[in-house]
Amino acid sequence: MELKITCIPGDGIGPEIVREARKVLDSVAKSYGHRIQYTDILMGGASIDVHGIPLTEEAVETAKAADAVLMGSIGGDTTTSPWYKLPPNLRPEAGLLAIRKALNLFANLRPAILYEELAKACPLREEISAQGFDMLIMRELTGGLYFGDRKTIEENGIRKATDTLVYDENEIRRIAIKGFDIAKKRSKKVTSVDKANVLDSSRLWRSVVEEVAKNYPDVTLEHMLVDNCAMQLVKDPAQFDVILTENMFGDILSDEASMVTGSIGMLASASLNDTKFGLYEPSHGSAPDIAGKDIANPIATVLSAAMMLRFTFDLDKEADAVEAAVKHVLKEGYRTADIMSEGCKKVSCTQMGNLLVERIG
Numbered sequence: 001m002e003l004k005i006t007c008i009p010g011d012g013i014g015p016e017i018v019r020e021a022r023k024v025l026d027s028v029a030k031s032y033g034h035r036i037q038y039t040d041i042l043m044g045g046a047s048i049d050v051h052g053i054p055l056t057e058e059a060v061e062t063a064k065a066a067d068a069v070l071m072g073s074i075g076g077d078t079t080t081s082p083w084y085k086l087p088p089n090l091r092p093e094a095g096l097l098a099i100r101k102a103l104n105l106f107a108n109l110r111p112a113i114l115y116e117e118l119a120k121a122c123p124l125r126e127e128i129s130a131q132g133f134d135m136l137i138m139r140e141l142t143g144g145l146y147f148g149d150r151k152t153i154e155e156n157g158i159r160k161a162t163d164t165l166v167y168d169e170n171e172i173r174r175i176a177i178k179g180f181d182i183a184k185k186r187s188k189k190v191t192s193v194d195k196a197n198v199l200d201s202s203r204l205w206r207s208v209v210e211e212v213a214k215n216y217p218d219v220t221l222e223h224m225l226v227d228n229c230a231m232q233l234v235k236d237p238a239q240f241d242v243i244l245t246e247n248m249f250g251d252i253l254s255d256e257a258s259m260v261t262g263s264i265g266m267l268a269s270a271s272l273n274d275t276k277f278g279l280y281e282p283s284h285g286s287a288p289d290i291a292g293k294d295i296a297n298p299i300a301t302v303l304s305a306a307m308m309l310r311f312t313f314d315l316d317k318e319a320d321a322v323e324a325a326v327k328h329v330l331k332e333g334y335r336t337a338d339i340m341s342e343g344c345k346k347v348s349c350t351q352m353g354n355l356l357v358e359r360i361g
């Protein structure tokens with residue numbers, strides 16, 4: 001099979017982790033007789049440095065022409081990088097939001113799984129980590145606070161800033177349908193997370209989710225307020241199967257969930273629309289604090305590439321091989337710095353990639 005993949009290495013650790021994920025994809029392609037055609041595009045700071053803007057139309061067209069996109073991460077240190085002296089619409093993150101909107105990637109799937117081998121890296125009490133967990137955070141990705149009108153003004157000498165959280169019922173319905181469809185194939189429970197005790201947007205969210213739920217009588221629906229959910233994620237993560245939530249809540253809750261899997265370096269993601277196309281990226285950012293040191297964990301990006309094989313290309317055996325290689329290497333005790341624990345063997349980003357390639361080969 002011919003796989004047409006656009007890569008966005010991005011900024012910070014992005015190029016390092018994408019390099020390792022590509023090595024793994026190449027190794028799977030070789031073992032299973034596929035051919036991969038890669039095209040690289042610039043986004044975020046890397047695009048600003050070359051084109052003066054975080055995403056060009058040509059880059060979007062190149063992404064659209066591929067079957068799927070593999071992305072690293074974008075952005076710099078938001079307090080020191082010169083990119084953050086630019087107007088907000090020219091900063092790295094504007095490129096990321098723009099590509100999500102341009103490709104209509106409204107559903108962000110973030111599986112948070114505690115691998116048995118990483119129980120020691122999980123900061124939770126032993127009786128909780130010993131149980132393990134396997135949840136899927138479904139985050140709405142093209143609406144809500146990150147896409148509403150915003151402005152900063154000065155009124156009577158007082159600076160004032162506004163961000164707007166808007167959802168219409170169609171935006172809520174389509175992500176809810178995706179969430180319930182997926183829950184039907186899992187353990188059949190959806191926890192819809194909102195702040196319906198305060199926000200109108202959350203009250204609409206809750207009522208549309210309830211309407212959708214009527215078409216899925218075999219899926220259990222529960223509602224949970226976001227502040228409680230943040231607490232429950234560290235108290236008892238095994239209670240969750242599919243967490244269905246809006247853009248900003250999902251952003252924050254998925255970083256929290258990642259840490260109970262051991263590290264954010266383990267959390268993969270797929271950003272999808274209603275077609276087989278997808279943008280696959282780790283849930284973390286560009287980690288400027290460790291960029292260029294070859295110590296980043298590439299596993300989140302490698303597992304995102306596995307999600308691409310499974311979903312966009314229907315290559316289940318190949319995706320299984322990548323996931324099995326990750327488990328194998330962890331079982332053998334190899335760890336990047338972020339998931340290191342006593343008695344394990346510390347490896348660099350490159351070495352982790354090489355080990356995964358060897359196990360696949």
Ligand SMILES: NC(=O)C1=CN([C@@H]2O[C@H](COP(=O)(O)OP(=O)(O)OC[C@H]3O[C@@H](n4cnc5c(N)ncnc54)[C@H](O)[C@@H]3O)[C@@H](O)[C@H]2O)C=CC1
Nearest residue numbers: 073074075076264265284285286287288289290296297338
């Ligand atoms: N999808 C994307 O491209 C995202 C971009 N960002 C951008 O990334 C930049 C940095 O943001 P931060 O808040 O520092 O979040 P971050 O996720 O980049 O880093 C948070 C912490 O996690 C660590 N970390 C992240 N990924 C890791 C990995 N693979 N292996 C080991 N450690 C890892 C970092 O070293 C840091 O200590 C900002 O410019 C932000 O806007 C943030 C989140 C997502």
Ligand SMILES: CC(C)CC(=O)C(=O)O
Nearest residue numbers: 093096097146251283284
């Ligand atoms: C620009 C941000 C919305 C990126 C982010 O934090 C994420 O997608 O997780």
Ligand SMILES: [Mg+2]
Nearest residue numbers: 251252255283
């Ligand atoms: Mg985030």
